[in-house]
Amino acid sequence: MSPEDGWRRLAALTPARIALGRAGAGLPTREVLRFGLAHAQARDAVHLPLGVEAVRAGIAALGFGTLTAASAAPDRTTYLRRPDFGRRLDEASTAALTQAAGEPVDLALVVADGLSARAVHEGAVPLLSALKPALTGSGWRLAPVVVATQARVALGDAVGALLRARAVAVLIGERPGLSSPDSLGVYLTFDPRPGRTDAERNCLSNVRAAGLTPDLAAFKLHWLIDQALTRRLTGVALKDESDRLLAGPAATGMIEA
Template sequence: MSRREIDLIHRNPWEALRQFTAARIALGRTGDSLPTAELLKFGLAHAQARDAVHQPFMSEELAGPLAALGLHTLTVNSAAPDRSTYLRRPDLGRKLSAQSHAQLSAWPDKQADLLLVIGDGLSSKAVHRQAVPLIAELLPYLRTLGLSLAPVVLAHQSRVALGDDAGECLQAKAVAILIGERPGLSSPDSLGIYMTWGPNTTRLESERNCISNIRPEGLDYPQAAFKLAWLLEQSFQRRLSGVQLKDESDNPALHGCISPAYGIKSDNSVYN
């Protein structure tokens, strides 16, 4: 970069803080506009976010690693027959297709304590990258809690509420759906978890607990796994979920039979 080009760019005094975050901060300016390099990066990030929405869900690539963890899987589809319909008709992504509904309803081993659903949501990239490492961190907590597991359901063209439909079919006491979140410009691979006690198709959004932004650059796997395990422990004790169940997993005084593998400081902030 020439001296002339450097002079054209007005840099922000807090530019050094960019090393601590993937957020688009301290971009500088050239006149009234962004510098060309930052504008090109913005275009690339936007394209990556769009690609994440349309990337196909390769559920078979998750089945093998999950089997290595000792987990059986079932593959299902929502009532949305393709991606275009899924994006235009959110209601169809919230329920199982007739064939998948019959498949789960006919499954012989019902009434497990917990059903885990992995759904593509709006970013299959997120579940491809984050789902298996997160579940690997979660399993020791589930064993400590003594919770039985239904087969892991791998759901194509899924919205959050599909987990409740699947949970009702398998008569699970609770369901947690791991689903790709809407891609952001700096986070095309962010995973979310929605946990519901007593899943059925009449459940409201307010009856679910959400854990968001799960990825190495956001909420890491050990912290996310413990948060979910803590919520599950409380949910089974109190037989509820949603707005009535506040996430206080960072308070050691409220820990039950499980404690975080990564530890918690006395001031209630998490450390690794």
């Protein structure tokens, strides 16, 4: 096999930019153009406004109730420059969620724009659709799904606390990469309240058709929620061992005689 063939085989296995070739001392024109397109797509994903009503309609079609909320960041520019504002609810949302709260619930779900509204537009409803049967079968009490704008991950702590939830899962658009402007992240926190740290959360990343598929992400998230509610913890103390169930009895030593 020639070196060129070897590089081509490797390039076919990854979206990473390898084996791009050379034109003189630089890259081929096609690769320069591809890079420019990927960079533009990433920038667009960051600045694209969340279609709140469309997202709510998609979630409602699955049978979930919905609420809306906004962070203390009044606009996208402020949101990008002041991450701390994105971690706090604005006054109107705080009042609305306080009024909407009822009896304590097991789980609150937050769908947030984060740094890629595109990821939410394309991935939130498929993930919730895949997750719903497991939620229904578990019998957990659920709060209405909160669709949040100008939001960072920690906004879920305030939402979960106000809705009296034992745990909160935040589905949020991740920072776009140059090959993944549509990547959705999921952050699970037990006993949510302002002041929680990232070490107290579990994260599923790269949820999208070309990454962690919605079905597999839903499987893992359900496992993590179940363990969080049972063991009363999340974060570094809770390791994702859901793959053992996918691997079958042999993976856990439970081999039939």
